[in-house]
Amino acid sequence: MSEITVEQLDPSVKSLYDKAQAAVQKSNPGYAVKLLLSVVKDAPGFLEGRQLLRKCEAAATGGAKKKSGGLFGMKTGGGLGTMKISSAVKKDPLAALPLIESELESDPYNPEVNEVLYNAFVSLDWIDSAAFALETVRRGHPEQTKLMHKLADFYLAHGRSMNAAEVYRDIIKHDPTDSVAIKGEKDSTARASMEKQKWGENTDMKDLMRNKGEFEEMEKKSRTGLTREQLEERRDDLATKYAEDQNNLAVVKELASVYERLESWTEARDFYEWAFSLSNGDVALRTKADAMSDKAKELEMAELERRAQENPDDPEVKAMLEERRQTRIQEAVADATRRMEQNPTDPVLRYELGKALYDAGDYSGAIPQLQQAKRNPHIQSKVLLLLGRTFKAKGMLDMGVKQLESALEDLISMDNVKKEVLYEKGLLHEEMDDKEAAIACFKEIYEVDYGYRDVAQRVESSYGG
Known part of the structure; x- marks a missing residue:
């Protein structure tokens, strides 16, 4: 079995797919999900159907969910554990696909489950479907840079250098200090240029690179993980x-x-x-x-949280978890302070210190650090977003709005960062009792992403529906 197009669908499956599309047109994503689950079960190689399924699931569930901090292999969404599904993938990747989809129905952007889906598609040698699984994570959780590196490596291994360059650029947005992504973006862009000019098969790549070491490094990155x-x-x-x-x-x-x-x-x-x-x-x-x-510290915290969930009535575990949380906050501030003092001119380190102080509730201490961090254009948007939240925490709502307005000036495409800034700005306007301005922010998101958080409910209720 292989990947197929809509033209290759069995007539009965095509009929279900048509009904699902009609449900989408009638703004009934929940019903469309039920139909599409049957479609991809009967035609597992039908990528277009799976893509529409994911969009409908996002609309029905409200989009990407904030990660709980649980460990890989724990229960997800009340269904099977990802470790059990991973085991099923190793035995029979095709048979495991419905199990994976049952997990994704309630949390379509789940990074761990989508990684399992990616592994299944790789085993089946379904290239476009494998890329789609990790692209889903990229859309919902672009901060998952480990998986984004895996996606970039995958693209490089299959001659899709421009796609890899785009993924690297997203990684850099979330971690401007990621040296692998910085070099990967440059190498991928160069390789894409060569591919565009049809260099490669008839050209000695080593002669096109400035030195043998750069070529070997690029080749190393292009191999499958x-x-x-x-x-x-x-x-x-x-x-x-x-x-x-x-x-x-x-x-x-x-x-x-x-x-x-x-x-x-x-x-x-x-x-x-x-x-x-x-x-x-x-x-x-x-x-x-x-x-x-x-x-390492996050893993330790996740283990304590797991123990607390398994033993909700154990006061000792609760006390240990709360103590570790407070210690972790203090450690984060101390670590960020040390790093900043070692290189006080680095805006990224200023941002990290500002964030640590914000998490610790020291909003007045966070503000000057974040203001200095604005010097780095690569992180300016997320710095301004955090500044907006910091002013909001201090009750300085008008100043918070001003920071978010500045962030929006440089955000052109409606990516996840812009949605987050607009959403936060809408919440600030609500607190300021400016409902018109708040709904205007939510509408901007609604126009391009119906399933983002609760914007659909907010916008539609503003019409009296």
Whole structure:
């Protein structure tokens, strides 16, 4: 079985698909979802139907849900666990597709479940469908940069360099310090230019690159992502080399990267820190070490939250969780302060400190840090968004609106950032009892994304419906 188009549908399935489209036209996404689930069950390779299904699910459920902080493999949406579905994918990826769709029905943008769907499609060699699974995460949770890197790698492995460049650009929006994404965007754009000019098969790529090292690096990034077993094998090989020479920077850096991809955050942190020491102060490695430290702490917090959910009446677990939360907030402020003091001219570090202070409830302390962070145009929009929220928290609503208006000046396309800014601005206008201005913000979102949060309910209720 392979991917198919609407013209290749069985007549009975085509009839269901037509009914689903009619339901969409009548603004009945819930009914359309039921029909489309049957369509993709009977015609699993029908990507166009799956794409419409996802749009209808988003409209019916209200769009992307905020991640709860749960661990991969926990129950999602009251259905099967992702680990169970992953096991089903390994046994029979085609048979597992309906199980995956049952999970996505209530949370269509769920990153973990969509990654399982991606793995199923890769096993079936359905290229466009695999890309769609991760593109769904990109639409709903673009902050999931690990999956965005996987999507970019996938595009590169299948000769879609321009798509990869676009994904890298999204990663940079959320993490301007991601050196892999920065270089990946440049390499992918260059490769896309070559592809456009039909270079490649009849041209020696090494001659087109400025040096052999750049070519080899680009080739390395273009390979399909390694499986966990392959990563573990690579880790063991590198560990042997590391034992022979613990000061080999290249080995230490790659070993850190492998541990990161294995999600062994503590080991990744340790090796990135050692690489930083060997590099005589490579800031990118210091940043990586800090990021791995944050991941390790997040994992610890998630485990405590899991225990609290499983033991809701245990006061000891509750106390441990609350204590860890407070400690984590204090650690975040201390870590962000340290990083900023090491490089006080870096606007990104100023933003991170401002965010940590905001999370700690120190709004007055956050404001000057965020104001200095505005110097970096790559993060200006999210800085202004947080500034707006900070002024809102201080009760300075008019100043909050002003920050969000400044953010909107540079946001042209209706992406997730612009939707978030408009939504926050609408909430501020509501608090200021300016219902007309609030609805105007919500309408802008409604016109392009019916399923975003609760804008449909807000807009339609304003008409007395």
